[in-house]
Amino acid sequence: MKNSVRVRFAPSPTGGLHLGGVRTALFNYLFAKKHQGSFIIRVEDTDQTRFVDGAEDYIFNCLDWVGMKTDESPKQPGPYAPYRQSERKPMYRQYAEQLVTQGNAYYAFDTTEELETMRNSLKTSENPSPQYDHKTRMQMRNSLSLSDEEVKALLDANIPYVIRIKMSENESVHFTDLIRGEISHDSSVVDDKVLLKSDGMPTYHLAVVVDDHLMKITHVFRGEEWLPSAPIQIMLYKYLGWESDMPKWAHLPLILKPDGNGKLSKRDGERLGFPVFAMDWTDPKTEIVNKGFKEMGFLPEAFINMLAMLGWSSGTEQEIFSLDELENLFSIERVNKSGAKFDYEKAKWFNQQHLLRADSSRLAILTKPFMENAGIEIEDLSKLENAIKMVTERCHLLTDFVEQAGFLFKAPQDLDVTPIKAKWNEDKTNLMQEWLKAFDTISWETDSLENSLTDLATQHQIKKGEVMLPLRIMLVGGKFGPGVFDIAHFIGMEDTKQRVLQGLELLK
């Protein structure tokens, strides 16, 4: 018998999938897997004005990249299809109407202007945002304040209307949050939220309750920003008579900007120079490309690991986890209550750790495009793999391989010899030239290369250390990289000769 845990991630395709979104998806996913349940994607495309072309596919691409497999989704419908709210449109009205009949909701005919007028006229410094609630509803144009005849006339005349929930007064609405414990609200401070918009589409509050109930969702994990709207949804479960199988809830802490305070936004990424989207996201309206973690050179498992540790911890000292391990260890109770500031430095450290653990042949495949992007053609993947093995520990991102290993495939351009030129002399030039000649007599191995240079240096009465850095700069183009003789060994005799000769030329 299959475990009946069913959790859903409900992205709204309004553009991109940022850190917070991926982490919400991740925690939902991990919980589902931990309990051998189903991970369901239900797309919240209820707001036609904010819907963005391609955004839905983009979301699925991101989930694919990080390896979160879905059990039911618009692409893979399960028993409760459809999985897109726009396609479920006809289902919502009946419940809204049912609430009106029961007296738990009502028709409201107020225009945008009328609402604005109400809010402006009631606005005081004490109360900067007046609500449509039990205090004001009787002054507005709705089926509560109007007579039945008036309502019928308006309905017959096809005057647009919305359906609003009639929130009860002085009722304590409480529930248990899996992360935060007992939460309670006073229903009097909650306003009469719109349930069904004038275009017939449900708002989030109605859609989420109806869909979760119909799709038999057992657990709802979402961002903390939804906490204030919980009482509305709880009241809906109650009014609709679904209270007994209301899902369990948990409100996840927010991901905050690294500097200062507040929710992390995509602007922070641009400002501080790090990605906030999982993958590159091109806004079709502005054509602005928002950088993604994937394209910045992150491994999906590192991205996931980093995100998981932002708000959750195992309680042990272990910090590096694979997706499999997370699926086994995750527990919603161990999620933190407070928001976490995003730290890009630590994110890169996670990537380095996973780079070190990753299979080098896979890294070669992933690195190739970055190399070629930088104008370094890779013909032999196994050669790239060997190069990667030499430098992995000094890389944080896949893109770092370009700098750290690129010179193994392409001689450095624009050598800067100024730092070594002052101390250079003819003796050293001679030494280097003799070393090049010695190549014909030695075996092309790291040790013999080093030994021959050591011997020659002794003969010339030059300290080996004095030519090591210059040699490195000739071969690498800078003060970095693996051992010089390993590099010479890797690039081969011809390349080594050419690079040294070119360097000597510049030192003349």
Add this chain to the structure above:
RNA sequence: GCCGCGUUGGUCAAGAGGUUAAGACGCCUCCCUUUCACGGAGGAAUCACGGGUUCGAGUCCCGUACGUGGUACCA
């Protein structure tokens, strides 16, 4: 304004009444290394504040401050 939620080093965090208050990132010092890293050793740095409860409070309760979210026909 009102309502909700939160508060352990710079950051992520462990901690569920008695601990020298873990660990990680970052920072600093040293070792290793004729580069840069990796690795190793060490260091600086924390329980927001005030009241209770208790023999004893980072841990429980209340208040304050601060932060944050909500207060839309957006999600």
